[in-house]
Amino acid sequence: MQDVSIRKILSVDLGVRIFTLALIISSFILQFFPTENILNLERDGVVRYSLGFVHPNTTGLFLMILIIEITVLYHRWFKSCLFLLLSALLLITRVTGSRGAEISLIVYILFFFFGEKRILKKWISKLIPLVIFLLAPISLLLVQAFQSNPSALNKLNELLSYRLSFLTNAFNFYGFTWFGQDTPLIGQGTFWDLYGSQSLWVDNQYILTFLQNGLIGVLLLVVLYIYRSVYLHKKNSYIMLIFLFSICLDGLIESQMISFFALIPLLGVKTKKNYSEEIVNYEESN
Template sequence: MNKTVKVDSKSIEGIIYVAFLLGYLLQTSYLPTQFRSIRVIMISCYCVGYLFCAFKLLTSKYTAKCFVLTLIFVLTGIATLISNKSIDYIIASTMLNFLLVTICVKSISFEKIIRIDLIAKISFTLILVILCCCNVVKNVMTTRTSGAVRYSMGFAHPNRFGAMLFLIALYLAYVRREKLNLKDIFFQLFIFVVTYKLTDSRSSELGIAIVIIFTVLSLLHKRRKNKNFSKTQRYIIVIVAISMIAAMFYLAANYDSNNSKMSILNMLFNSRLELGGLTLKYYKPSLFGAGIQTYAWEDVLSQGMSHALVGSDILYLYIYLNYGIISLFIYLYVIVVAIIYAAKNDKWGCLSLIIILMVSCMENQYLPVASNVFVLYFGMYLKNPRMKRIQVGANND
């Protein structure tokens, strides 16, 4: 008797997320640069993701609102890819990938997704570190002006390694949110020390430090069972998040090295404000972005190029210049919706999303959904059964 395998909507979404997750993991490592076959595998993962996204989009039922949003997201993603002049296709397609995943993945269990993501990140990091220690994959080392040596341990850059350690600490705290204890704090402190000693990634150190603080506060208020924020608190959280992003734009655009207060802020943000201001003056924004070619700091200094060519590490400026004004507005819309949904249903998820937004003020590598799984709350919001649905395909979301 022949058995038929039924592939439902949740399975398709799982394949989409895993495909983009594997592509992201390989992208963060030095493997695609060192081995051509690995780059082929990485591109293949993304292509599989695109195929299943196309299938999902063409065979789904939509609400009127969801249909319009899907159309806007897909067209914007394609426009950013076409207009992007980056020589690296993977970088050029990052916004397209973000938009496709956020609009396609909305039925599968969030708890399942984040556990799969966490296991994948831990396993990949351990494998990569072992390969690096065995001299199979290159250990990229950079040196700060202070003399501190930074190690990538097989990742493309020390900041990539630091970001992975931060995400592991954050995701693990979320998964164990109901069972957090002193062992979790000790583990987080261990991750913090490893991040400091090996990567010296200040943004990742900040993120891990905030995770530790939230874990301590959670233990101190363990008897409180409320899992969501009140309506007033939700408004405050959204206002604070948007104000934080707006402040980064304002400070970067109006940075003045002669202003002592701004100089102190710039130092705290590791020169992010100064470099952000330079990129805003150097590059012209457009609706869908034109892509900005960035260079390593060492190359900029040795060749006497403009410091603006280092690019902006502030994620919001990076999206604005690289993927366009419309992409930034869509990203902010996704973030606000995700915050509101999480604040209503999952306090830890909301706090985790806010932590990543804070770290994004110093790092531009948290645009891929695989680096910020909490934006998937946007898709969950779209699944509102009270809205009237329009028939587009055969499968139901």
């Protein structure tokens, strides 16, 4: 069995993403397939574009991952990558309005910039596994806090496009389980028709996993990402580590963290002899 470099995997994945993006946008422009191309979500009167994807948030995350993959592969060209990241942030903000992608990309840009400083990079690498561990408990605590005292978190709820309200509704409706349950009404307008209340939108991967797969399911999810982050830290693969963290951070505001197109930071092949070659150590480029 031969080693498979994650660098080669990323190169192939980047090519597929660029082709897919071009195909979807071309189909959107030429109207090959019926789709909800423009969504006016009444957020300060701003129109958000999905460009042929299912939702603007999907477009935002897809673009974010594509741009990050470019910077992972070519991070030695620091200034060019930084310019590309800032341009992508502006594009995602103006076109999709995806707050999850915006916040995650801003954090990635900051960490990418801080990677030039060895001391900061060292501390960031150590803290990321701990922060990933805290994201699920923070999500659950926010829901419980909003449930107990909505007025205290009203400003945060508005800033997050009323996500806390939606999460609390879903949490109250389905409740706690150990191993999960069917959640047919999540993301469906049917809930409004049946109960005359807000639809059950769950824009938080940790809460969604908790409701659909139970406490055991969300624990397994967190352990998987912590394990991968610790592995990347030990391998000094800083650039892949902050890539992984940006996906986990998006999961705090969106529910696409475990979508198939967002799993690339988890990939790596282990052989009988050793781990596969990772991205060239970030330290070597500094």
